[in-house]
Amino acid sequence: MSDSLFEKLGGEGAVNAAVDIFYRKVLSDDTINHFFEGVDMEKQAAKQKNFMTMAFGGPNNYTGEDMRKGHAHLVERGLNDEHFDAVAGHLKSTLEELNVADELIGEVLAIVETTRNDVLGR
Amino acid sequence: MSEITFKSHKVTCHPDETLLDALLREKIDVQFGCKAGSCHTCLMKSSDQPPPAEAQEGLKPTQKQQNYFLACICKPEQDMTVSPANDSEQFITKATVLEKQPLNNDVIQLKLKCHDSISFKPGQFVNLKKPDGLSRSYSVANTPNEDNILEFHIRSLPGGQFSQWAKNELEVGEQIPVSEPKGDCFYIPERQDQGLLLIGTGTGLAPLLGIIKDALAQQHSGPIHLLHGSRNKKGLYHIDEMKTLAEQYPNFHYTACVSGEMPEKDFEQGRVNEIALNKINDLKGWRVYLCGHPEMVNDTKKQAFLKGASMQDIFSDPFLVTQNEEK
Numbered sequence: 001m002s003d004s005l006f007e008k009l010g011g012e013g014a015v016n017a018a019v020d021i022f023y024r025k026v027l028s029d030d031t032i033n034h035f036f037e038g039v040d041m042e043k044q045a046a047k048q049k050n051f052m053t054m055a056f057g058g059p060n061n062y063t064g065e066d067m068r069k070g071h072a073h074l075v076e077r078g079l080n081d082e083h084f085d086a087v088a089g090h091l092k093s094t095l096e097e098l099n100v101a102d103e104l105i106g107e108v109l110a111i112v113e114t115t116r117n118d119v120l121g122r
Numbered sequence: 123m124s125e126i127t128f129k130s131h132k133v134t135c136h137p138d139e140t141l142l143d144a145l146l147r148e149k150i151d152v153q154f155g156c157k158a159g160s161c162h163t164c165l166m167k168s169s170d171q172p173p174p175a176e177a178q179e180g181l182k183p184t185q186k187q188q189n190y191f192l193a194c195i196c197k198p199e200q201d202m203t204v205s206p207a208n209d210s211e212q213f214i215t216k217a218t219v220l221e222k223q224p225l226n227n228d229v230i231q232l233k234l235k236c237h238d239s240i241s242f243k244p245g246q247f248v249n250l251k252k253p254d255g256l257s258r259s260y261s262v263a264n265t266p267n268e269d270n271i272l273e274f275h276i277r278s279l280p281g282g283q284f285s286q287w288a289k290n291e292l293e294v295g296e297q298i299p300v301s302e303p304k305g306d307c308f309y310i311p312e313r314q315d316q317g318l319l320l321i322g323t324g325t326g327l328a329p330l331l332g333i334i335k336d337a338l339a340q341q342h343s344g345p346i347h348l349l350h351g352s353r354n355k356k357g358l359y360h361i362d363e364m365k366t367l368a369e370q371y372p373n374f375h376y377t378a379c380v381s382g383e384m385p386e387k388d389f390e391q392g393r394v395n396e397i398a399l400n401k402i403n404d405l406k407g408w409r410v411y412l413c414g415h416p417e418m419v420n421d422t423k424k425q426a427f428l429k430g431a432s433m434q435d436i437f438s439d440p441f442l443v444t445q446n447e448e449k
Contacts, residue, residue, distance in 0.1 A: 020432050028428055041423055045433050 005057035213299035242303035244332030261329035326414025351394025406430030416440035
């Protein structure tokens with residue numbers, strides 16, 4: 001069923017429309033943007049795109065282990081539930097801005113929620 | 123830990139160390155430049171098996187298939203046997219020096235005539251090689267022409283191995299090997315009513331000039347804003363040329379900026395990127411070109427994005443200075 005979520009949202013086109021808006025919100029948020037200091041913007045945007053594809057139920061290569069390893073150095077720097085919530089919140093407002101239906105937003109956030117423990121190394 | 127075989131040397135590459143760094147650590151003579159995957163000076167070929175995919179970023183599909191890779195961004199996953207890409211793959215033609223003249227105290231304009239026809243997009247760069255084998259990347263400042271002439275703006279840096287040689291020793295009539303054009307900071311003739319914002323420091327003007335001339339030649343109708351900055355007036359050049367261009371083309375706007383303490387008449391005071399971002403408040407739908415000082419380029423990339431420019435519409439060419447390693 002997750003494939004059809006991706007299609008309902010608009011597939012890769014939707015991801016492309018959303019990534020810039022989402023990443024902009026994240027970089028403008030002072031509670032979390034310090035985690036992105038010194039990071040190569042284009043490489044990070046590519047990662048955001050992968051993340052969004054996954055969140056939209058689309059084809060992706062992320063495993064729980066990848067999420068765990070990828071965020072471990074941030075967890076060491078204090079990454080916690082509040083930061084996770086902030087990012088999820090930005091994804092929600094991005095989709096609202098793009099006029100995505102509420103149930104679909106709910107499905108996306110549910111997928112994101114399943115990554116919480118891996119991202120926070122729990 | 124992976125074992126790297128390079129010519130007659132066997133080197134152990136530590137985890138998280140790039141192949142290039144491992145070779146340099148062992149004082150092995152190897153060509154390199156930007157250490158960031160852009161200039162392709164450290165291009166090598168893996169003889170036994172495919173290199174890590176990340177080490178092939180930016181290479182052409184034909185190069186990838188032949189197992190070429192960039193040593194500066196290669197973190198070996200297994201033992202590798204490698205060799206440097208040979209000259210004929212790297213330097214595709216020779217060029218004769220036609221003209222060499224100073225543009226200001228530190229910058230010379232170099233005009234070369236290529237022996238073979240060379241096709242490039244204005245804004246791209248090529249690698250030029252000195253007789254001792256050292257090569258450096260320079261942006262092309264002109265547009266493609268029938269005579270295959272390439273124009274460069276070269277700043278002589280203290281201790282600059284190539285720039286000092288170019289300034290003091292290189293003579294008209296001498297020949298220099300030239301590489302294939304590289305880089306993706308160039309003009310694409312789509313959305314011709316789009317606003318273009320071009321920001322450059324020092325010799326960052328070179329690629330921007332090419333891009334502007336290209337855009338105007340292709341009848342770009344949207345506003346084109348060029349901001350050129352340096353610490354002081356002495357660091358700028360082509361000031362009159364840019365003013366003249368602005369008079370000729372109503373959609374082209376030029377602002378010269380000085381960031382140092384002394385205010386100058388006719389120049390805006392402040393950092394060129396700050397002045398630019400204040401001038402155009404909302405960059406949504408704009409295309410942005412950033413060339414020159416790496417810090418300016420990276421900072422402004424982010425600021426431009428936050429002001430609404432789409433990631434795909436931001437083109438950057440940071441002029442990375444190669445640190446001289448001890449030989």
